Amino acid sequence: MGLPFLDSFSATAAGRGVWHADELGLADAQVVATGHAALDAELPGGGWPVGAMTELLQAAPEAHVWRLLLPALAQAVQARGGPVVLIGAPYEPCGASLAAQGLPVESLMWVKSDAPAARLWACEQALRCADVAAVVAWLPQARVGELRRLQLAAAQHEVMLFVCRPESVALSASPARLRIRAERCAVDASQIELHILKRRGPPLSAPVMLPARNERMAALLAAARLRRKLRSQQQGTVGVVGTANSANSMKGHATPASATVVRIDAWKGGQDALDRLAVVA
Secondary structure, X not given: OOOOOHHHHHHHHHHOOOOXXXXXXXXXXXXXXXXXXXXXXXXXXXXXXXXXXXXXXXXXXXXXXXXXXXXXXXXXXXXXXXXXXXXXXXXXXXXHXXXXXXOOXXXXXXXXXXXXXXXXXXXXXHHHOOOOOEEEEEXXXXXXXXXXXXXXXXXXHOOEEEEEEEXXXXXXXXXXXXXXXXXXXOOOOOEEEEEEEEOOOOXXXXXXXXXXXXXXXXXXXXXXXXXXXXXXXXXXXXHHHHHHHHHHHOOOOOXXXXXXXXXXXXXXXXXXXXXXXXXXX
């Protein structure tokens, strides 16, 4: 009996939904939209996988995490009603800022521990809890075997799991379903570059670009910068007028070249919080 032709294999494979390596794969489980259309377009199923581990690699452990994950975490809390468990977060989250973007502070559970073994244990226990909406863990020292155990726990209990690790492990093996390296764009500091290192699909030729701040925060910072610019212009105008008046009233006397008259109410209040953010930006 002769062997079947290759075309018959292709037809059979197509009927079973077999994934081809040159195509973006379909999600074989539930996904949650990331809240970033450009990123959703490059992910299998159009979002973060549920019941699987997603790895976020960064130079600094706190950089870009909330910008990337906040929309999906807010969705997960609304859908499941349980908390988001943060394990080993480098800094205390700003509850007011997160609440303003849809994630109530009462929906966060922060597990503080510096011991790698304790973080792994807490992460596994959180994944086994039916009430938990999602887990975000900072595990810089985790080994492949330990990550594999967490991946299995996420799959068994259908929980969204995000593991933050240093970018130095980018070339190491990982059981994560999805791996993304996030970094600030060198050309445009207002953008974040997302390099998708592992997905069910072909490699990306260029990173996904994402604004470093959401629209609301960007508008607030822009308004703060405008206020500072107007304030500086007012100070400069008053200085010129004051110097001219002094020159007219003090003819024959030398006037210091650096003398400037400044309105007291232009500086006595100091910079407000948004102005300080604008200076940093």
